[in-house]
Amino acid sequence: MSTGYLWHEVFGWHDTGTGTLFPADPAAGHQPISHHVAHPDTKRRMHELICVSGLIDHLTRITGREATREEITRVHTPAHVDRIAAESEQPKGGDAGDGISPFGKGAYRIAALGAGSAIAMTEAVVRGEVDNGYALVNPAGHHALPETGLGFCIFNNVAIAAKHAQAVLGIERLAIVDWDVHHGNGAQAIFADDPSVLTVSLHQDRCFPPNSGLVEERGTGAGEGYNVNIPMPVGCGDGAYQYAAETVIGPALDAFRPELVLVASGFDPNAMDPLARQLVTTRGFTTLTRTVMDAAERHSQGRLVLVQEGGYSPVYVPFCGLATIETLAGVHVLDDAILPVVGGMGGHDLEPHQRALVDRVATHLGDIASPSSA
Ligand SMILES: [Zn+2]
Numbered sequence: 001m002s003t004g005y006l007w008h009e010v011f012g013w014h015d016t017g018t019g020t021l022f023p024a025d026p027a028a029g030h031q032p033i034s035h036h037v038a039h040p041d042t043k044r045r046m047h048e049l050i051c052v053s054g055l056i057d058h059l060t061r062i063t064g065r066e067a068t069r070e071e072i073t074r075v076h077t078p079a080h081v082d083r084i085a086a087e088s089e090q091p092k093g094g095d096a097g098d099g100i101s102p103f104g105k106g107a108y109r110i111a112a113l114g115a116g117s118a119i120a121m122t123e124a125v126v127r128g129e130v131d132n133g134y135a136l137v138n139p140a141g142h143h144a145l146p147e148t149g150l151g152f153c154i155f156n157n158v159a160i161a162a163k164h165a166q167a168v169l170g171i172e173r174l175a176i177v178d179w180d181v182h183h184g185n186g187a188q189a190i191f192a193d194d195p196s197v198l199t200v201s202l203h204q205d206r207c208f209p210p211n212s213g214l215v216e217e218r219g220t221g222a223g224e225g226y227n228v229n230i231p232m233p234v235g236c237g238d239g240a241y242q243y244a245a246e247t248v249i250g251p252a253l254d255a256f257r258p259e260l261v262l263v264a265s266g267f268d269p270n271a272m273d274p275l276a277r278q279l280v281t282t283r284g285f286t287t288l289t290r291t292v293m294d295a296a297e298r299h300s301q302g303r304l305v306l307v308q309e310g311g312y313s314p315v316y317v318p319f320c321g322l323a324t325i326e327t328l329a330g331v332h333v334l335d336d337a338i339l340p341v342v343g344g345m346g347g348h349d350l351e352p353h354q355r356a357l358v359d360r361v362a363t364h365l366g367d368i369a370s371p372s373s374a
Contacts, residue, residue: 066109067113122260144159182268246291258299265309
């Protein structure tokens, strides 16, 4: 088993400014702060734990590159790409599109490197250079829509990698599993009417974007049934996440039989995250990772690519990332030092209302056709 790994130091230089969540504004009471909630130190710390723990010695480093304009515009409008490029040249940078997603000067090239790194890891896996891989990129991408950035995201890294796999790498059918705690609205919108891409989003009910990611949003036209939303109630722990993995994620992939599995890997369902209200520990992320690995083994020759999305606890995200990549690589180098605390706070047993939501989603899986049944 060989696992690819990608990080570039410039991802740690993505400047999210001195606002907290909103830009600093005394009139509105927004004080400046040293760490915006999406400050890149969280991901830099994850990379450093991967190095210091020795996990890096079990991984194959993959080198990213900046995605080209042609590759980015497979997903995004030229107007969006041009606007990001122009604001990126301004002395103080700009905003991805919603006023809470600031970026500094030069961010275009960092965002293009994020998208190109998702592409590079996908190429390495599809071409068999590694069995699976983790691209630790920054900024995140899964909220970005064709015409705008959103929710700290500039370009939709995973969607760009998916389009590249279909356009260049000979992949026809692929699945995108998004376990960031916020809805994977970008892929849902981009592939809504496309039955060649199964999108599955496991997220907290109506967390972000507002009122997005309901069970009833199931794709449109020829793509109806190929978008699966699992909007988990507030307060889900490892038990609820395991049930969702076993009851929806695995079976959805079994029904679809993709040739490649991409994962939008956010660690913000974790129990210490400031931007959500879930209780997941490294046990939950290990379960999710095993679920997609097993499905990729059954249907995709093991081809599995994880790309970093959100995660806002500088304390716990590094351990969540470590456990996830340990699982991918089939090694264990370091115990989760935070688990004795967060694992003992309760909330990890599957509750009846959590089971009911997951069971309701599962009733729709019969609409997913595999190649043989299509
Ligand atoms: Zn998120």
